[in-house]
Amino acid sequence: xxxxxxxxxxxxxxxxxxxxxxxxxxxxxxxxxxxxxxxxxxxxxxxxxxxxxxxxxxxxxxxxxxxxxxxxxxxxxxxxxxxxxxxxxxxxxxxxxxxxxxxxxxxxxxxxxxxxxxxxxxxxxxxxxxxxxxxxxxxxxxxxxxxxxxxxxxxxxxxxxxxxxxxxxxxxxxxxxxxxxxxxxxxxxxxxxxxxxxxxxxxxxxxxxxxxxxxxxxxxxxxxxxxxxxxxxxxxxxxxxxxxxxxxxxxxxxxxxxxxxxxxxxxxxxxxxxxxxxxxxxxxxxxxxxxxxxxxxxxxxxxxxxxxxxxxxx
Amino acid sequence: xxxxxxxxxxxxxxxxxxxxxxxxxxxxxxxxxxxxxxxxxxxxxxxxxxxxxxxxxxxxxxxxxxxxxxxxxxxxxxxxxxxxxxxxxxxxxxxxxxxxxxxxxxxxxxxxxxxxxxxxxxxxxxxxxxxxxxxxxxxxxxxxxxxxxxxxxxxxxxxxxxxxxxxxxxxxxxxxxxxxxxxxxxxxxxxxxxxxxxxxxxxxxxxxxxxxxxxxxxxxxxxxxxxxxxxxxxxxxxxxxxxxxxxxxxxxxxxxxxxxxxxxxxxxxxxxxxxxxxxxxxxxxxxxxxxxxxxxxxxxxxx
Numbered sequence: 001x002x003x004x005x006x007x008x009x010x011x012x013x014x015x016x017x018x019x020x021x022x023x024x025x026x027x028x029x030x031x032x033x034x035x036x037x038x039x040x041x042x043x044x045x046x047x048x049x050x051x052x053x054x055x056x057x058x059x060x061x062x063x064x065x066x067x068x069x070x071x072x073x074x075x076x077x078x079x080x081x082x083x084x085x086x087x088x089x090x091x092x093x094x095x096x097x098x099x100x101x102x103x104x105x106x107x108x109x110x111x112x113x114x115x116x117x118x119x120x121x122x123x124x125x126x127x128x129x130x131x132x133x134x135x136x137x138x139x140x141x142x143x144x145x146x147x148x149x150x151x152x153x154x155x156x157x158x159x160x161x162x163x164x165x166x167x168x169x170x171x172x173x174x175x176x177x178x179x180x181x182x183x184x185x186x187x188x189x190x191x192x193x194x195x196x197x198x199x200x201x202x203x204x205x206x207x208x209x210x211x212x213x214x215x216x217x218x219x220x221x222x223x224x225x226x227x228x229x230x231x232x233x234x235x236x237x238x239x240x241x242x243x244x245x246x247x248x249x250x251x252x253x254x255x256x257x258x259x260x261x262x263x264x265x266x267x268x269x270x271x272x273x274x275x276x277x278x279x280x281x282x283x284x285x286x287x288x289x290x291x292x293x294x295x296x297x298x299x300x301x302x303x304x305x306x307x308x309x310x311x312x313x314x
Numbered sequence: 315x316x317x318x319x320x321x322x323x324x325x326x327x328x329x330x331x332x333x334x335x336x337x338x339x340x341x342x343x344x345x346x347x348x349x350x351x352x353x354x355x356x357x358x359x360x361x362x363x364x365x366x367x368x369x370x371x372x373x374x375x376x377x378x379x380x381x382x383x384x385x386x387x388x389x390x391x392x393x394x395x396x397x398x399x400x401x402x403x404x405x406x407x408x409x410x411x412x413x414x415x416x417x418x419x420x421x422x423x424x425x426x427x428x429x430x431x432x433x434x435x436x437x438x439x440x441x442x443x444x445x446x447x448x449x450x451x452x453x454x455x456x457x458x459x460x461x462x463x464x465x466x467x468x469x470x471x472x473x474x475x476x477x478x479x480x481x482x483x484x485x486x487x488x489x490x491x492x493x494x495x496x497x498x499x500x501x502x503x504x505x506x507x508x509x510x511x512x513x514x515x516x517x518x519x520x521x522x523x524x525x526x527x528x529x530x531x532x533x534x535x536x537x538x539x540x541x542x543x544x545x546x547x548x549x550x551x552x553x554x555x556x557x558x559x560x561x562x563x564x565x566x567x568x569x570x571x572x573x574x575x576x577x578x579x580x581x582x583x584x585x586x587x588x589x590x591x592x593x594x595x596x597x598x599x600x601x602x603x604x605x606x607x608x609x610x611x612x613x614x615x616x617x
Contacts, residue, residue, distance in 0.1 A: 024452075048448065051483075056441045056476035063445020065428070066380075066423075067453060071445075086435050087473070093440055095423045095432040 002168055008140035009161045010035030012147045014042045014073065026061055026073040028054050034104040035197055036074040052077045052155075057100075058087035065097040069152060077103030077119030077160060085125055093131045093156045099152045101126075101158045106136075107247035108280060108288045109164035109197070115279035124252020126158040127225045127259070133178055134225040136158040136196035136246070136254075139169040142222050145176035153178065162197045162247065164274060164285070169220070181228035183235075187215030190303045191235040191242045191268075195221045195254045198245035198273070204296035205243075209303055216303060224254055229261045236266040241306035243271045245299050248303055250274040269310045270301035315540045317533055321364060325532050328398055330361035333563050334587060337392035338602060341351040341583035343390075343410035344613060345419060349573045350465060351391035353558040356530050358395040361461060365539045370400035373427040373557055379445045379458050382431045384439020385465035387421040387575075393417050393426065393559035395453045401428035404458020408603070437471025440464060440491060444481050447489040447551075457544055462491045465593065467499035470508050475520065478551075490542045491522075493553065494529065496560035500574045517553040529556030563590050580604055580613055 002008075003011040017023050017039055025039045026048045040047040046071030048064075050057035054075055061071040073080070080088065092099045092230050103122050110118040124175050126134045135150075137143040137159065150157040167186070184199070185206050194202035199220040201277075206216040217235045221227055242262060260267050273291055289295050317479045332355040340346030361381060362368075369375040382393050390410060397404045409415035420434030431442050443462035450458045462604070468474060481489050499507050514524045527538045535556070542552045560574075561567025564586055578586060584600035591598045603609035 046452075050480060051476075053480065054475035055437075055473040056444070056480055059438055059441020059473065059477065060445035060448065060480065062431075063442040064446070064449050064452075065445075066442070067446055069449060069452070087438055087441070090432060090435050091438050263617025 002140050002165055004165050005140060005143060005162050006035040008042055008143050009102060009104070010038035012144045016147060016151055017043050017046065020070060020107070024048060024064055024069050024071045025150065026050055026057050026071055028052055028057050028075045028079065030075055030104070034102070035076050042105055047201050051184055054084040054260055056213040057083045057093050059080050061099045062087070062091040062097050062162055063100050065092070070098055070100060072100045072102060074102050074104065077122040077192040078117055080158070081119060081122035081125045087300040089129050093129050096131050096198050097105055098154055098157045100156055101156070103158060104161045105163050106160045107162070107275070108292065108294065109285050111285050111288065112282045113284040120249040120275045120280060121252070122160070123224060123246070123248045123254065124256070127252060127257065133157045133223070134227070135176070135223050137222050138194070138196060138199040138220050139166045141168065141170045141174055142158035142176055145174065146163065146222065149176050160196060164197060165199050167200050178223050180223060181221040181229055181231045183217065183220050183221055183231070183253045185218035186218060187217045188238050189214045189216060190307055191217045191219065191239045192299060192303060193219045193232065193242060193254070193258055194219060194245045195224055196247045198247050198294070201294070201296045201299055202245050205299035205303065208295060208296060212224040212305065213243065214307070221254060227257050229263065229265060232254070232258060232261045235264040236262055236268040240268045241303070241310040242268050243273060243299055243302045245294070249277065251277050269306045269313070271306045273302055275301050315322065315537060316469050317384045317536045320582065321536070322532055323361050325359045325536070328363045329355040329532065330583060330596060331398055332358055332391050334525070335397070335404070336390035336403070337578070337583060337587060337590070337603070339390045339407050339410040339571030340577050341580060341601060341613070342603060342609060343412070344577045345411050346577060347387040348567055349498060349560040350388045350494070350496065351572070352562045352564070352567065353529065353560050354388050354391045354463065354494050355562070356532050356535055357463065357492055357494060357556055358391055359537055360532060360535045362395040364536055365543070366461070367458065370428070373521050377458060379442070379457065379461065380430050381461040381463070382439045382443045382446070383421055383463050384433060385436065385463060385468055386439070389417070389421050390420065392464045396428040399428070426442040427506070428548040436465065436468040437473035440474050440477035443489060443491070444477050444486065447481070447486040448484065450488055456488070459489065460489050462489070462495050464491055464493045466493055466495045466497065466504055466510060467507070469493065469510055469513070478517065478520040478522065485552045487549045489551040489552065489573060491553045493555050493557050495560050496558040498569055498574070500571065510581050514555055521550060522548040522553045524553045524555060526555045526557065529558035530562055536600060536607070538578045563593055565589070580610055
């Protein structure tokens with residue numbers, strides 16, 4: 001059983017901290033939840049507690065980046081993307097400062113905390129921010145690779161951490177690269193494109209579809225911005241029916257990003273799985289996934305719907 | 315500290331030039347904030363021509379002091395100070411707000427030599443300054459200071475007090491905030507729009523040492539800046555409340571919120587610059603582009 005993704009985040013921070021002495025971690029009173037705690041224990045002098053004041057924390061991160069440090073201002077995704085977006089945008093992203101923003105507790109698995117804490121708009125908001133790169137890793141291996149790439153890539157970066165245990169998705173030796181997606185299964189009847197925790201659901205959906213003789217091309221886009229438009233367009237030209245799946249709002253998120261690629265480069269029928277322009281209320285993870293029609297069965301049903309529409313349009 | 319008479323003369327002359335050039339830029343660029351640039355003239359002049367450790371030939375010099383213009387709408391005054399100090403040619407000031415130029419309406423640190431932060435949304439600068447001050451501590455540069463220039467209306471922003479609280483918590487005695495207390499906001503007087511008093515008590519309550527000064531008295535300003543750099547009081551950050559006059563130097567603009575954001579037409583600018591020269595006992599000089607047909611066409615014929 002892999003460790004929970006937030007533990008992988010905390011441990012990777014420590015690994016990178018040993019390797020890069022100019023990494024600092026900033027916190028807004030959530031380090032035991034986010035697991036930035038591990039970094040605090042390993043490097044107490046490089047951990048800066050900012051209190052419950054996210055706007056100030058992101059400004060401090062900007063000032064530290066100007067002094068040559070690589071700050072990771074760590075908080076829940078809702079606060080990074082909404083409480084402090086003006087600071088993220090103008091203090092950090094506009095001057096292309098070297099700040100790495102981990103957004104913890106994203107989407108459905110935030111579960112019982114309810115609408116205020118379940119980040120769904122963060123992808124859209126960060127994606128709309130010029131200079132910002134956005135990643136939603138699909139498993140712990142990819143998260144580690146995303147964090148390494150974040151440190152090695154100059155400029156502002158936002159990446160998501162799911163409070164959940166995700167099954168291993170990537171092969172040993174996998175390396176994340178900005179703007180590069182990966183094909184996890186080959187098929188020519190329909191394209192399933194996932195990001196973050198939803199990619200493993202796409203693979204399960206592909207198995208369900210295979211039982212009905214439908215062969216899905218399954219792609220994973222850990223890098224949401226930039227996005228692998230070539231890979232997406234090539235698959236869409238082959239299948240002409242695409243389903244996207246994300247643990248976020250479909251408004252402005254991965255579904256929108258794929259719609260932009262399809263509209264401009266490879267018109268195809270599209271169905272978007274994710275949160276449909278509504279808040280996520282308190283509930284258990286399994287029941288919330290069912291409530292928001294985000295299960296593997298929902299993805300498979302959307303795929304069949306997309307195929308039917310494609311055929312009707314022929 | 316005794317300020318040398320020749321230093322006083324230099325700093326006063328540069329304050330006058332900052333006002334003059336700010337108005338030239340705002341006229342030429344057809345946009346900008348006169349009132350808040352004028353109230354800041356002596357503060358900038360004292361910093362850039364006396365107090366700050368900097369090297370115009372090497373704007374990224376690691377051991378320089380940092381100065382964050384949080385009230386980034388006063389950019390013309392900062393740009394004028396930087397040009398006068400030699401960071402870029404004075405003539406370049408006339409590209410203010412020009413697409414493709416280096417002088418953005420609100421500050422952009424990636425484009426303008428000597429500008430230390432990007433700003434515009436009020437309230438963001440002091441947090442950046444706190445980060446810089448923590449950075450100096452981590453980098454073990456005790457000889458450096460971080461200055462942050464705040465507007466008075468800007469102190470309505472909650473982020474200012476988040477930053478103030480964190481600076482107090484971390485005992486950042488290398489951080490100096492200067493409030494340009496010109497009493498006027500964009501749309502009226504402070505006391506009519508949002509009460510700020512007791513301002514000194516607010517800073518003290520957040521763990522700061524407070525010094526108050528007449529922000530147009532150059533000698534007093536230099537004394538206070540010297541004290542702020544060298545006199546460490548219990549490891550506290552220092553807030554200098556500089557009492558100023560919005561639009562200082564022009565009768566029409568003083569304490570007049572209508573000159574918060576407004577670009578004069580070339581003829582008005584010409585008259586204003588002549589008045590400014592008279593008020594500061596300088597040889598009368600008008601708007602330098604008054605006979606430039608391109609500049610006039612740009613003003614009256616442009617967008």
